[in-house]
Amino acid sequence: MALNDILKHMPSVGDMLSDYKSTEEMDFINLSQNKVLSAPPYSNPVENLAKLHENNDNIKINFDHGTTTLGFIYQGGVVLAVDSRATGGQYIGSQSVRKVVEINDLLLGTLAGGAADCTYWYRVLTSECRLYELRNKKKISLAAATKIMNNIIYSYKNSGLSMGMILAGGDMNQVSLYYLDSDGTRTMGKVFSVGSGSIFAYGVLDSGYKWELTDEQAYELGRRSIYHATHRDAYSGGTVRVYHVKKDGWNLISEEDCLDLHRRYEAEKKK
Secondary structure, X not given: OOHHHHHHHOOOOHHHOOOOOOHXXXXXXXXXXXXXXXXXXXXXXXXXXXXXXXXXXXXXOOOOOOOXXXXXXXXXXXXXXXXXOEEEOOEEEEOOOOOEEEOOOOEEEEOOEOHHHHHHHHHHHHHHHHHHHHHHOOOOOHHHHHHHHHHHHHHOOOOOOOEEXXXXXXXXXXXXXXXXXXXXXXXXXXXXXXXXXXHHHHHHHHHHOOOOOOHHHHHHHHHHHHHHHHHHOOOOOOEEEEEEEEOOEEEEEEEEEHHHHHHHHHHHHHO
């Protein structure tokens, strides 16, 4: 199928542009959603994959994933915390995946779902944000960046993508937190956790979260939440990373092995 034919059949998302921060951002979002880079190589990747294996009735299209990522906003900014384990079913593929993507010096995003899907489209988003900065001599807002990503994801809805993203960053003299996924969801909120271990992370977050947290309390809450997820969820583990996002940028706070955290917290119980 010719590229022009594919582009004609891509759904329109122009009516979704509602919360950009400037005319330049609106024009840039409209431009980016029509780029060749966003065009799928075929209409439905899932159907195409199935056709390649027509003689194998046991092919598994819905792949297993495992991870734990979280983000929450408080009076001192936003804390993002992630593990570093990549799995394929019960197989542990890696213990050293960096699940926080450093889009620029103001914006961060987390990975959950298909590693290839998330990594590729984050690279696309990073390049789009850089192009906007070069053309307009200023940083793109978080709202506009998430809208670009959401437009891409919406174009692929029901096509086999597996993505759950948390994006945070400084935006118009404040910090914001967004959640996006491959179903086309895009929402702003205060507390998000994504991945197979999110149910355990939410249990810790719900018991300790409040707006008035100090920086150290926020770091420890994010760290403990990920640790408890790695302790209870076999698909989460490795290194626990904590980031702090402020109005003027982000900082990496800590990188600690979940086994070291386990020993520390067990020692605290015995005191």
